[in-house]
Amino acid sequence: xxxxxxxxxxxxxxxxxxxxxxxxxxxxxEYMYWYRQDPGMGLRLxxxxxxxGTTAKGEVPDGYNVSRLKKQNFLLGLESAAxxxxxxxxxxxxxKGAVNGYTFGSGTRLTVV
Amino acid sequence: GQQLNQSPQSMFIQEGEDVSMNCTxxxxxxxxxxxxQDPGExxxxxxxxxxxxxxxxxxxxxxxxxxxxxxxxxxxxxSIPSDVGIYFCAGLNYGGSQGNLIFGKxxxxxxxx
Numbered sequence: 597x598x599x600x601x602x603x604x605x606x607x608x609x610x611x612x613x614x615x616x617x618x619x620x621x622x623x624x625x626e627y628m629y630w631y632r633q634d635p636g637m638g639l640r641l642x643x644x645x646x647x648x649g650t651t652a653k654g655e656v657p658d659g660y661n662v663s664r665l666k667k668q669n670f671l672l673g674l675e676s677a678a679x680x681x682x683x684x685x686x687x688x689x690x691x692k693g694a695v696n697g698y699t700f701g702s703g704t705r706l707t708v709v
Numbered sequence: 710g711q712q713l714n715q716s717p718q719s720m721f722i723q724e725g726e727d728v729s730m731n732c733t734x735x736x737x738x739x740x741x742x743x744x745x746q747d748p749g750e751x752x753x754x755x756x757x758x759x760x761x762x763x764x765x766x767x768x769x770x771x772x773x774x775x776x777x778x779x780x781x782x783x784x785x786x787x788s789i790p791s792d793v794g795i796y797f798c799a800g801l802n803y804g805g806s807q808g809n810l811i812f813g814k815x816x817x818x819x820x821x822x
Contacts, residue, residue, distance in 0.1 A: 600751075629809075638814035639752075639797070654809075686751050694801060694810060695759075697742045700751030 598622050602687050602701035609677045609708045617672040617704050619687030625699070626692040628670035629654075630662060632683040633703075639686065645670055646692075677708045715798050715813030723821050728785040730816045732798030740801040741774050741781035742810065747794045755796075756783070790820050 603618045619628065630642040641654030645664040659681060661673045670689075674681060684705050688698035715732045722728060732741070740759055744752035756767050758774035758781060765772055769786045781798055795817050799810040 636814070639812045641809065644809065688751075695740060697744075697754045697757055697799070697801075698752075698810060700744075700753070702751045703749075 600687055600689055600699050600701035602685075602704050604704060605702070606705050607707070609674075609706065611677060611679060611708060613677050614673070614675050615677065615706075616674075617685055617687075617706075619670045619672070619689075619701060621668055621670075621687075621689040621699070623689060623699065624667070625689035626667075627690045627694060628664065629688045629690075629698065630660070630670065630672045631686045631688065632656065633686060634683050642672065642685075677706075679708045682706060682708045713798060713800055713811055713813040715816055717816055718814070719817040719819070721819045721821065722788055724788060724790060726788055728788055728792070728818060729782065730796060730798075731780060731782045732800070732813045733780040734800055734811075735779070736800075736802075737778040738800035738802055738811075739778075741772070742799040742801065743770075743772050743781070743783050744797040744799065745794050746797065746815070752795075752797055785818075788818075788820050790822055793818055793820050 600621045629644040631639045640656045643662040645651045648667045651662045663671045684703050686703050687701040690698045713734050742757050743755045746752040756772040761778050763774040771784045773782045795815040797815045798813040801810050
């Protein structure tokens with residue numbers, strides 16, 4: 597009953613460093629999403645995927661890249677971290693069309709110093 | 710793009726009081742969803758609404774899909790300390806290949822014992 601699992605839960609990066617956030621879901625969901633959450637800004641969509649091997653840009657894609665090589669995994673990469681990318685990142689997944697909403701992971705708190 | 714206006718932004722209430730919050734949009738949605746985010750966790754789906762005028766309850770929570778399809782309301786009766794968190798509304802239009810929910814910015818609820 598894992599649902600959506602995000603790793604790591606916390607990370608501190610120095611400006612310019614790179615890292616990959618991992619998201620895994622075991623519900624056989626077709627769609628997966630990456631959001632960032634900042635105080636007063638709500639949830640903002642970074643990138644999403646409607647199937648294995650396909651990705652698309654969301655509202656705030658700059659500075660991030662994603663890959664969906666396997667249906668159950670969705671990776672979010674920061675090539676050169678900036679302090680503006682300090683945020684809480686949430687992965688979510690859904691069945692096709694998202695009629696029943698999304699299932700969210702518990703988040704990754706990233707600080708860039 | 711589509712936007713949801715969620716109000717109020719925050720609420721400070723006494724335990725036992727009832728709570729009301731709402732979400733409005735300039736666009737029509739086919740589905741309205743309400744999520745709750747506990748501190749340090751990801752959002753969890755509370756209630757899903759699929760039909761204009763629909764009224765659905767989940768324990769002390771009741772949500773309504775507005776007749777115009779441009780708004781939705783969430784009520785919490787007899788609040789308790791564990792109701793603390795951020796409540797998000799989300800709207801969805803399906804029928805295309807994407808399933809992107811549009812989220813409100815959230816209502817932060819604080820409950821004084």
